[in-house]
Amino acid sequence: MTTMAQQQRVPLIAGNWKMNQNHQEAVVLVQKLSWVLQDKKHDYERVEVTVVPPFTDLRSVQTIVDGDRMRITYGAQDVSVHDAGAYTGEISASMLAKLGCSYVVVGHSERREYHGEDDALVAAKALKAIDAGMTPIVCVGEGLDIRNEGTHVAHCTQQVEGSLAGLSPDQVAEAVIAYEPVWAIGTGEVATPEDAQEVCEAIRAQVAKTWSSQAAERVRILYGGSVKAANAAAIMAQPDVDGALVGGASLQAEEFAAICRFYDLPDLSGVA
Numbered sequence: 001m002t003t004m005a006q007q008q009r010v011p012l013i014a015g016n017w018k019m020n021q022n023h024q025e026a027v028v029l030v031q032k033l034s035w036v037l038q039d040k041k042h043d044y045e046r047v048e049v050t051v052v053p054p055f056t057d058l059r060s061v062q063t064i065v066d067g068d069r070m071r072i073t074y075g076a077q078d079v080s081v082h083d084a085g086a087y088t089g090e091i092s093a094s095m096l097a098k099l100g101c102s103y104v105v106v107g108h109s110e111r112r113e114y115h116g117e118d119d120a121l122v123a124a125k126a127l128k129a130i131d132a133g134m135t136p137i138v139c140v141g142e143g144l145d146i147r148n149e150g151t152h153v154a155h156c157t158q159q160v161e162g163s164l165a166g167l168s169p170d171q172v173a174e175a176v177i178a179y180e181p182v183w184a185i186g187t188g189e190v191a192t193p194e195d196a197q198e199v200c201e202a203i204r205a206q207v208a209k210t211w212s213s214q215a216a217e218r219v220r221i222l223y224g225g226s227v228k229a230a231n232a233a234a235i236m237a238q239p240d241v242d243g244a245l246v247g248g249a250s251l252q253a254e255e256f257a258a259i260c261r262f263y264d265l266p267d268l269s270g271v272a
């Protein structure tokens with residue numbers, strides 16, 4: 001049964017392209033995605049669709065989205081904690097806001113692992129995104145060692161505490177949290193719908209405890225890790241899962257559009 005709180009949280013399907021697609025390929029992919037969704041008469045009020053391309057694609061994506069008046073939104077994969085200055089290679093929040101970005105992914109496990117980002121830095125980035133008028137998608141998740149130890153729930157709730165530190169209850173309510181078990185990213189290993197629900201429910205409870213019950217009711221929590229059309233319906237059926245952060249499958253327009261329309265897909269979770 002769907003609760004009132006769930007009804008108020010519009011599901012979000014976000015496609016993280018990671019380091020794929022040049023700016024020309026980006027235009028083709030966004031156009032194709034828009035056509036497929038238009039063909040299916042997709043209702044963007046029912047499920048929000050966003051794409052998260054590399055920085056170099058953003059201007060082209062902005063131009064096609066604005067020019068064709070698409071309802072697809074877009075965001076960036078990272079943001080600097082600095083406003084401006086001698087920070088070679090970094091991109092500021094104001095630059096992203098100027099490009100019309102709605103979202104900024106912060107603390108993705110690939111940034112935590114390859115760039116040594118910790119919770120404090122992730123929280124600072126989330127605040128920069130908010131200050132510039134964008135919504136952070138704050139990623140948390142455990143590695144296989146922690147999962148095997150059985151401490152994954154505590155690990156993820158602690159990461160939420162640290163990675164949203166300094167945000168007000170209202171800011172947390174408007175933010176997006178993505179639970180991505182690292183062992184399920186790009187591996188084809190997908191967490192079961194119950195695994196996803198266990199951690200997403202615990203994250204929501206932690207938000208209620210640390211910020212407010214209202215923030216917990218409103219914050220959207222996504223699951224990420226090998227989401228495909230074949231498993232999207234079962235994952236999205238979980239009461240505390242409000243969407244998906246999709247990597248590989250977001251590079252194929254038809255597959256990604258099918259995930260965006262998860263409510264049309266059969267729930268195959270009980271099929272061996």
Ligand SMILES: O=C[C@H](O)COP(=O)(O)O
Pocket residue numbers: 016108180184185186187188224225226227245246247248249
């Ligand atoms: O940001 C997306 C996640 O890392 C999931 O990637 P994946 O769907 O390729 O496993």
